[in-house]
Amino acid sequence: xxxxxxxxxxxxxxxxxxxxxxxxxxxxxxxxxxxxxxxxxxxxxxxxxxxxxxxxxxxxxxxxxxxxxxxxxxxxxxxxxxxxxxxxxxxxxxxxxxxxxxxxxxxxxxxxxxxxxxxxxxxxxxxxxxxxxxxxxxxxxxxxxxxxxxxxxxxxxxxxxxxxxxxxxxxxxxxxxxxxxxxxxxxxxxxxxxxxxxxxxxxxxxxxxxxxxxxxxxxxxxxxxxxxxxxxxxxxxxxxxxxxxxxxxxxxxxxxxxxxxxxxxxxxxxxxxxxxxxxxxxxxxxxxxxxxxxxxxxxxxxxxxxxxxxxxxxxxxxxx
Amino acid sequence: xxxxxxxxxxxxxxxxxxxxxxxxxxxxxxxxxxxxxxxxxxxxxxxxxxxxxxxxxxxxxxxxxxxxxxxxxxxxxxxxxxxxxxxxxxxxxxxxxxxxxxxxxxxxxxxxxxxxxxxxxxxxxxxxxxxxxxxxxxxxxxxxxxxxxxxxxxxxxxxxxxxxxxxxxxxxxxxxxxxxxxxxxxxxxxxxxxxxxxxxxxxxxxxxxxxxxxxxxxxxxxxxxxxxxxxxxxxxxxxxxxxxxxxxxxxxxxxxxxxxxxxxxxxxxxxxxxxxxxxxxxxxxxxxxxxxxxxxxxxxxxxxxxxxxxxxxxxxxxxx
Numbered sequence: 001x002x003x004x005x006x007x008x009x010x011x012x013x014x015x016x017x018x019x020x021x022x023x024x025x026x027x028x029x030x031x032x033x034x035x036x037x038x039x040x041x042x043x044x045x046x047x048x049x050x051x052x053x054x055x056x057x058x059x060x061x062x063x064x065x066x067x068x069x070x071x072x073x074x075x076x077x078x079x080x081x082x083x084x085x086x087x088x089x090x091x092x093x094x095x096x097x098x099x100x101x102x103x104x105x106x107x108x109x110x111x112x113x114x115x116x117x118x119x120x121x122x123x124x125x126x127x128x129x130x131x132x133x134x135x136x137x138x139x140x141x142x143x144x145x146x147x148x149x150x151x152x153x154x155x156x157x158x159x160x161x162x163x164x165x166x167x168x169x170x171x172x173x174x175x176x177x178x179x180x181x182x183x184x185x186x187x188x189x190x191x192x193x194x195x196x197x198x199x200x201x202x203x204x205x206x207x208x209x210x211x212x213x214x215x216x217x218x219x220x221x222x223x224x225x226x227x228x229x230x231x232x233x234x235x236x237x238x239x240x241x242x243x244x245x246x247x248x249x250x251x252x253x254x255x256x257x258x259x260x261x262x263x264x265x266x267x268x269x270x271x272x273x274x275x276x277x278x279x280x281x282x283x284x285x286x287x288x289x290x291x292x293x294x295x296x297x298x299x300x301x302x303x304x305x306x307x308x309x310x311x312x313x314x315x316x317x318x319x320x
Numbered sequence: 321x322x323x324x325x326x327x328x329x330x331x332x333x334x335x336x337x338x339x340x341x342x343x344x345x346x347x348x349x350x351x352x353x354x355x356x357x358x359x360x361x362x363x364x365x366x367x368x369x370x371x372x373x374x375x376x377x378x379x380x381x382x383x384x385x386x387x388x389x390x391x392x393x394x395x396x397x398x399x400x401x402x403x404x405x406x407x408x409x410x411x412x413x414x415x416x417x418x419x420x421x422x423x424x425x426x427x428x429x430x431x432x433x434x435x436x437x438x439x440x441x442x443x444x445x446x447x448x449x450x451x452x453x454x455x456x457x458x459x460x461x462x463x464x465x466x467x468x469x470x471x472x473x474x475x476x477x478x479x480x481x482x483x484x485x486x487x488x489x490x491x492x493x494x495x496x497x498x499x500x501x502x503x504x505x506x507x508x509x510x511x512x513x514x515x516x517x518x519x520x521x522x523x524x525x526x527x528x529x530x531x532x533x534x535x536x537x538x539x540x541x542x543x544x545x546x547x548x549x550x551x552x553x554x555x556x557x558x559x560x561x562x563x564x565x566x567x568x569x570x571x572x573x574x575x576x577x578x579x580x581x582x583x584x585x586x587x588x589x590x591x592x593x594x595x596x597x598x599x600x601x602x603x604x605x606x607x608x609x610x611x612x613x614x615x616x617x618x619x620x621x622x623x624x625x626x627x628x629x630x631x632x633x634x635x636x637x638x639x640x
Binding site: 014017018019021022023024025026027028029030032033036037040044046047049050053054056057058059060081082083084085096097098099136138139216218221225226227228229230231232233237239285288289290291292293294 | 334337338339341342343344345346347348349350352353356357360364366367369370373374376377378379380401402403404405416417418419456458459536538541545546547548549550551552553557559605608609610611612613614
């Protein structure tokens with residue numbers, strides 16, 4: 001016969017074992033769901049966007065999600081907007097289906113990756129402009145729209161920023177990343193100068209985020225009222241932006257250093273070579289107002305960012 | 321002494337018990353996370369949008385999510401677009417931060433809820449137009465923008481469609497749901513007629529979805545090129561749409577019946593009272609092209625919807 005203390009011990013052990021197994025089950029399901037969620041958020045920008053809220057789903061063990069791939073790196077500081085967000089191999093884009101031109105394109109430049117790795121050849125002349133077949137035909141710009149329109153096919157994410165793989169370079173030639181730009185004096189002039197400046201900054205500061213997009217800026221009309229007016233090209237009615245912006249953020253190399261932002265707005269028009277880029281510096285809130293976007297999570301900006309404008313800043317001192 | 325079979329039985333029972341507890345633990349965590357997710361997706365439109373993908377997170381027990389509240393009802397057929405989606409008590413809206421006017425507003429009308437419940441008084445004259453403080457100030461329209469602009473504050477979701485509670489009615493007076501409309505001959509003319517027609521349809525067919533929004537339609541300019549041109553009012557530069565659309569979907573009362581869609585586009589201008597509403601019927605794909613939206617999930621449309629245009633349909637036969 002079992003003695004009472006043996007019985008008690010047995011019952012206690014059984015209960016303890018059962019509880020352990022129960023907790024193991026909870027943990028197993030937790031870890032498994034977390035793994036699947038992690039995979040999902042590395043693929044889908046909308047899942048990634050809501051992932052801080054999804055952390056609260058796992059109440060018994062701590063959960064933390066982060067996309068460790070290119071998406072997570074590019075969108076580290078938040079989405080400027082959520083309209084038709086698309087993830088490509090080396091940039092993320094929000095597509096304006098109404099205007100057949102992107103709302104914004106986000107790039108992350110790394111000084112160590114501006115040139116292709118040893119032994120890899122990435123050639124711009126192997127890339128071809130091509131329509132983005134992932135965009136529904138009703139909203140898609142095609143090569144025919146640009147043909148004999150008088151406008152250049154201007155890159156938003158610059159091709160020369162994406163030279164780690166041939167695929168990265170090729171994808172910048174998707175028409176989703178292209179907008180109608182004036183050629184002489186703009187695409188091959190001031191806009192090119194701005195792109196070169198961004199790469200110089202990258203070499204100097206190491207890690208740079210760039211958000212590029214079109215503006216359809218209001219102007220005063222003959223009758224004194226304000227209005228928006230822009231041209232459309234081709235059968236698919238691709239909008240010709242009146243201006244283009246670039247918002248640039250330099251990550252500090254210091255562990256507690258604040259990031260630094262500056263922004264440029266250039267009119268889509270021939271720009272005199274005499275003019276310095278600094279003439280086109282613009283208040284970021286003004287770009288946000290006209291573009292309807294929020295850069296790098298506007299709410300927390302004053303806390304986490306250094307002042308951006310006007311500025312006799314370190315950046316300008318280095319580049320004057 | 322225990323006999324061998326007793327020992328075996330004991331071991332088997334322990335293992336079985338441990339396994340059961342483990343599975344119970346898995347199920348417990350599954351059910352708990354599912355509950356939290358369910359709560360989350362009833363509040364957040366982006367979580368709701370990705371919820372079919374989140375079902376796959378739960379691999380061991382079946383999971384199915386559906387928002388059982390107003391959000392789930394309103395967005396049953398998908399989101400026309402995902403730009404700044406906002407959920408109000410009786411309608412869902414996507415806000416165009418660039419134009420300070422909504423992209424689209426989605427309503428669901430139910431014949432049994434067109435009038436307030438017995439004993440509840442819902443009065444339109446208790447509602448006041450007011451700025452939507454949930455929109456960041458940089459993108460917010462204010463009462464001052466409309467004042468002496470010469471335009472009416474026109475409802476997108478009509479006030480008279482939302483009479484179940486005073487709150488529902490009040491929220492249609494948020495400026496997010498308002499757009500500058502020509503008063504005489506439009507807001508108090510053809511547009512009003514269209515709103516009445518939608519309510520008549522509801523009384524007749526029981527359940528009607530309505531998506532309403534502005535268009536900024538291209539026109540041919542003096543130089544023969546196409547362009548977009550629209551006015552802006554007030555210090556916050558609220559866009560004056562050139563047209564407004566309504567896409568209407570009637571749910572069939574038959575269990576396997578197909579929904580039926582039709583769409584109207586009206587110019588934001590005085591419209592002769594002689595003109596029948598049918599003069600403004602429009603191909604839904606054309607609205608999608610100009611608005612950059614997809615109504616009721618374009619991909620599956622041909623499978624699930626009856627033909628919408630042109631139409632000597634049941635609807636018209638009933639309402640002629």
